[in-house]
Each structure stands twice: as C-alpha cells, then as structure tokens.
Amino acid sequence: MRISVIGLGRLGLVHAAALASLGHTVVGVEANTQRVRKILDGTHEMHEPGLVELVRTALTDGTLDVTGxxxxxxxxxxxxxxxxxxELAPNEGFDPSYLENALRSLVPSLQPGDLVIGKSTVPPGTAAALAAQLHRESPGAELAWNPEFLAEGTAVRDTLAPHRLIYGVSSLEAARLLDEVYAPILDRGTQRVITDLATAELVKLATNAFLATKISFINTIAQLAATSGADALQTAQILGADPRIGASHLNPGLGYGGGCLPKDTRGLAHYAQRAGAIEAAQFFTQVDTINAAQRQHIAEWVIAQLSGHQDSQVAILGASFKAETDDIRESPSIALAHALMSAGLRVRIADPVVTASRGEDSRLEFVRTAEEAMREADVTLVATAWPEYRRLNPAALLPMVRRPLIVDTRHCLDSEDWRNASWDYRSMFNLSLH
Ligand SMILES: NC(=O)c1ccc[n+]([C@@H]2O[C@H](COP(=O)([O-])OP(=O)(O)OC[C@H]3O[C@@H](n4cnc5c(N)ncnc54)[C@H](O)[C@@H]3O)[C@@H](O)[C@H]2O)c1
Structure with a gap:
C-alpha cells in the first residue's frame, strides 16, 4: 500500500520507516527542511536503537521517501x-494547531476513500473536531484514530511488535484499511481492538497517566520507607512482584520526564478540569506535583550539603530523561542542573549521546564522559541509568573528585562496589531529606 506520514519527529520517523520495512511504499512529509535534509543524508540526530539502520535500508531500497x-x-x-x-502553556492543555495545519496541508492531496489516521496523543474530542474539518474540506475521505504506545529507547521494537493495536474508527472500511496497513503484525497474532474515536483518544492519555501515577506512587512510598526505616527498593520489589500490581514503572527515583508522561498527565488534568471532573483534575495534578518534588528534594539536599563551601562543583551523570534516548524534553536531570545552578553551584553534566548542541541551553556545561564531569566534583549525581555508568570503576574515579560522595537517583550502580572503594554511596532515599 502507498502510505503518507505527516511529521517525522520521534514518533513519525520511526513509524514511517517501520511501515516501509513491513512492505509498504511510504512518503514522509516533514515541515522542518533541515530535518528533511538530515534524514536524507543520514545525519539526523535522533538516538533510537535500530532507527538509523531502519531508515537507511528503507531509503536505499526506495520504500521510503522523505520530503518537505x-x-x-x-x-x-x-x-x-x-x-x-x-502544551499551549504549562497546565493549559494540548495545542491542536499542528494537527489542524497538517490536515489542512493534506486536504489538496486527498482522494475519496482515503483514510486519514491520527497517531498523536490528544484529549477526547480532538478527533471529532478534525473529522468535522475533514468532512468540510474533503468530504470523501474519513478520519480514524490509532494512538501510538511506543516508548523512546525501544521505539523501533515497540512499533514493529506492539502489545496491541487500537483502532478508533467510524466505519468498518476504516478498520479494514488499517488491517491492511498492519497485516504483517496482525498475522503474528497481535491483538487489535476496534473502538470509537473518543475511546481511542482517552485510552492513550489514560495509559500515560497511569504509568506516571505508578511512578509518583512508588516515589511517595519510598519517601515513607525513608522515614520509617523500611527499605525503599525492597518495598518496591515486593510490591512489583504482586501480579495485580506489576513491576514496570515501579522503580523509585528521580521521577519521570520526556515528551509524553509529563505533558499527557497535565493534559489529562486540564481535560478533567474543563469537563468539571474536579477530583480527577486534582488527582492528576498531584501526580505531576509529586514528580516535580523528587528533583526539588535532591537539589535542596545537595545545596544544603555544599552550603558554606566556596566554588562547589556538582557532576551530573546523564542528561536525557532516560537511557537509550537523546531526548531531554522535561528531563529531570536538566531540571536538577538548573536548580543547582540557580543556587550558584557549578554543574557539569555528562551524557553519552546528548551534547551541548542538542542541549539547547548555553548555560549548561555538557561533557561527554563521566570522568570529565567528575573532575574536582564535590557531589556526583547519577541522574540517568545509562549502562555505561554501571560499568564505571569507582576506585579509579576516587582520586579525581574533591569529595567521594555519590547519589544514585536511579539505583543503577552496585552500591557495594562503590562503598568498598571508599565512596560515600547514597541511594536517593537515604539522604535524610526531611
Ligand atoms: N515521542 C514519543 O515517544 C511518543 C510516543 C507516543 C505518542 N507520541 C505522540 O506523538 C506526537 C508526536 O510526538 P513526537 O515526540 O514525535 O514530536 P516531535 O516534536 O518529535 O515531532 C513532530 C514533528 O512534526 C513536524 N511537523 C509539525 N507540523 C507539521 C506539518 N504541518 N507538516 C509536516 N510536519 C510537521 C515537526 O517539524 C516535527 O518534526 C505527540 O502527540 C506525542 O505526544 C509520542
């Protein structure tokens, strides 16, 4: 089938290349001409395992074309x-204008019988409004909503082998066409659920809000563990082993970030507020507040540790919001760096894939390696669980720092190794924060 994908960002480029690998002929349309050029010449900066190869193969064999x-x-x-x-502004809800403009730009190319399929994350009602726009501007075409559940860092795998596919459709023809698009995935027995537009929209937002809630929930429990003498990590493990609860998104730590969970949780709160569901709005707002408090607690503790010391330096290991991505949108690590810099501390931030140019903030001092960040550091904070940080050699790093104090906000290091090498190793939840 010939397919177009409008918008080649972190979702769209993966989707376009994945559809090409499934045997379709795909044209990707991207408004940012610099991004188009970089995708075509293979220098697009998105760090996503398997993506470079997938895009290169599709471009080379002609199953993918990319244009502005x-x-x-x-x-x-x-x-x-x-x-x-x-978000239109923090807590102001989603901006639908990119979708409206993309649809408007698509209308002159549509033929009767074409299916326009929204994949972006939106509050219920957005698809109905776009369907009305489509009906006015191109009456023969139809709109469906097929939300995307990929996670950055595993985006290629998640797209090619999703847990299930959700079709928000208004007709069986639309479902049939989506079946054709996803035939190779469905042939492997992947579940697909047919529903209406609003349910498809809400299911996506609810999924992200639920995952965010799990993270904030376990962080509140970890705080309670810290004040009660219980073991925060073991508590989380025991909870996660209960099949009714499940272990995913149950690692206590610095909290969530990225382009989805924060925006979607606040977006659901905003939607609930406007719908008059006040308790629901307060609930999701609180999930977001708890998340922001994690980094604030750490920042306050570090500032207190270093008060009275001149020229204190902090090393932050990890800039991206999680490992295996270069995405720093709403990264807890970057927020932490800003909070520390505001208190007058010098901060060096290391990341294996995020560089100063991608950092887009000239006030942040980016370095490539943990060693560079830790030189003369008074406190080292592990903020992203990159596998390379697990492999650091604590004994070799000891002479480089001014003070061997390391706070593992992701609980990804071997605490014994660090303690045996004379480091003052702290988990995020044994800092005496209160
Ligand atoms: N990133 C994820 O992990 C993920 C996962 C699931 C769902 N989503 C949702 O998918 C949507 C896209 O997210 P993203 O992270 O890919 O965003 P992004 O900002 O990385 O990408 C959006 C792209 O669309 C392009 N664009 C905007 N208007 C255009 C137009 N009219 N024509 C052509 N191109 C246009 C932009 O230039 C940009 O490259 C969001 O709604 C997001 O919530 C994202």
Missing amino acids: EPSAARGASAHFLTVGTP
Missing part, C-alpha cells in the same frame, strides 16, 4: 498524522 512537500502525499490511501501536540 505536502503534495507528495497524493496517491497514498492511508495518511498518518504524527505531528506534535505540545
């Missing part, structure tokens, strides 16, 4: 909208 020209979508039968839905 919306009219290139003409001739495709399925058109995926994968543009961003950022």
Whole structure:
C-alpha cells in the first residue's frame, strides 16, 4: 500500500520507516527542511536503537521517501498524522494547531476513500473536531484514530511488535484499511481492538497517566520507607512482584520526564478540569506535583550539603530523561542542573549521546564522559541509568573528585562496589531529606 506520514519527529520517523520495512511504499512529509535534509543524508540526530539502520535500508531500497512537500502525499490511501501536540502553556492543555495545519496541508492531496489516521496523543474530542474539518474540506475521505504506545529507547521494537493495536474508527472500511496497513503484525497474532474515536483518544492519555501515577506512587512510598526505616527498593520489589500490581514503572527515583508522561498527565488534568471532573483534575495534578518534588528534594539536599563551601562543583551523570534516548524534553536531570545552578553551584553534566548542541541551553556545561564531569566534583549525581555508568570503576574515579560522595537517583550502580572503594554511596532515599 502507498502510505503518507505527516511529521517525522520521534514518533513519525520511526513509524514511517517501520511501515516501509513491513512492505509498504511510504512518503514522509516533514515541515522542518533541515530535518528533511538530515534524514536524507543520514545525519539526523535522533538516538533510537535500530532507527538509523531502519531508515537507511528503507531509503536505499526506495520504500521510503522523505520530503518537505505536502503534495507528495497524493496517491497514498492511508495518511498518518504524527505531528506534535505540545502544551499551549504549562497546565493549559494540548495545542491542536499542528494537527489542524497538517490536515489542512493534506486536504489538496486527498482522494475519496482515503483514510486519514491520527497517531498523536490528544484529549477526547480532538478527533471529532478534525473529522468535522475533514468532512468540510474533503468530504470523501474519513478520519480514524490509532494512538501510538511506543516508548523512546525501544521505539523501533515497540512499533514493529506492539502489545496491541487500537483502532478508533467510524466505519468498518476504516478498520479494514488499517488491517491492511498492519497485516504483517496482525498475522503474528497481535491483538487489535476496534473502538470509537473518543475511546481511542482517552485510552492513550489514560495509559500515560497511569504509568506516571505508578511512578509518583512508588516515589511517595519510598519517601515513607525513608522515614520509617523500611527499605525503599525492597518495598518496591515486593510490591512489583504482586501480579495485580506489576513491576514496570515501579522503580523509585528521580521521577519521570520526556515528551509524553509529563505533558499527557497535565493534559489529562486540564481535560478533567474543563469537563468539571474536579477530583480527577486534582488527582492528576498531584501526580505531576509529586514528580516535580523528587528533583526539588535532591537539589535542596545537595545545596544544603555544599552550603558554606566556596566554588562547589556538582557532576551530573546523564542528561536525557532516560537511557537509550537523546531526548531531554522535561528531563529531570536538566531540571536538577538548573536548580543547582540557580543556587550558584557549578554543574557539569555528562551524557553519552546528548551534547551541548542538542542541549539547547548555553548555560549548561555538557561533557561527554563521566570522568570529565567528575573532575574536582564535590557531589556526583547519577541522574540517568545509562549502562555505561554501571560499568564505571569507582576506585579509579576516587582520586579525581574533591569529595567521594555519590547519589544514585536511579539505583543503577552496585552500591557495594562503590562503598568498598571508599565512596560515600547514597541511594536517593537515604539522604535524610526531611
Ligand atoms: N515521542 C514519543 O515517544 C511518543 C510516543 C507516543 C505518542 N507520541 C505522540 O506523538 C506526537 C508526536 O510526538 P513526537 O515526540 O514525535 O514530536 P516531535 O516534536 O518529535 O515531532 C513532530 C514533528 O512534526 C513536524 N511537523 C509539525 N507540523 C507539521 C506539518 N504541518 N507538516 C509536516 N510536519 C510537521 C515537526 O517539524 C516535527 O518534526 C505527540 O502527540 C506525542 O505526544 C509520542
């Protein structure tokens, strides 16, 4: 099938290349011309395991074309909208204008019978409004919603082998066309659920809000463990072993970040507020507040540790919001760095893939390696669980720092190794924060 994908960001590029690998002929339309050029010449900076190879193969064998020209979508039968839905402002809800503009740019290329499929994350009602827009501007085409559940760091795998596919559709023809798109995935027995537009929209937001809630929940329990003498990590493990609860998203630590969980949880709170569901709005707002408090607690503790010391330096290991991605959108690590710098501390931040140019903040001092960040450091904070930090040699690092104090906010180091090498190793939850 010929397919267009509008918006080649972290979701869209993976989706376009994955559909090409499934045997479709895909044209990706991207408004940012610099990004188009970088995708075509193989220098796009997105760090996502398997993505470079997937895109290169699809471009080389001609199953994927990438362009800035919306009219290139003409001739495709399925058109995926994968543009961003950022917040209008913090706690102000989602901005639908990228979707509206993408749809408007697509309309001249649509033929009767074409299916436009939203993949972006939106509050219920957005798809219905876009369907009305489509009905006015291109009456023969139809709109469906097929939310995406990929996680950054495993985006290629999640796209090619999803847990299930959700079709929000208004007709069986739309479901049939989506079945054709995903035929190789469905043939492997992948579950697909057919539902209406609003349910498809809500299921996606609810999923992210639930995952965020699990993270904030375990962080509140870990705080209680710290004040009660219980073991925070073991408590989390025991809870996670209960099949009714499940272990995913139950690692206490610095909290969540990225382009999805924070925005989607606040977006659901905003949607609930507008719907008059006040308790629901307060609930999701509180999930977000607890998340922000994690980094604030750590920042306050570090500032207190270093008060009275001149020229104190902090090393932060990890800039991306989690390992295996270069995404620093709402990264807890970057927020922590800002809080420490505001208190007058010098902060060096290391990351294996995020560099100063991607950091997009000239005030932050980015270095490549942990060793560079830790030189003369008074406190070292592990903020992202990159595998390379697990392999650090604590004995070799000891002479480099001013003070051998390390706080593992992701609980990814071997505490015994560090303590045996004379480091003052602290888990995030034995800091005496209160
Ligand atoms: N990143 C994820 O892990 C993920 C996972 C699931 C769902 N989502 C959702 O997918 C959507 C996209 O997220 P993202 O992270 O890929 O965002 P992104 O900002 O990385 O990518 C959006 C891309 O769309 C392009 N664009 C905007 N308007 C356009 C237009 N009219 N025509 C062509 N291109 C246009 C932008 O230039 C950008 O490259 C959001 O709603 C997000 O919540 C993201």
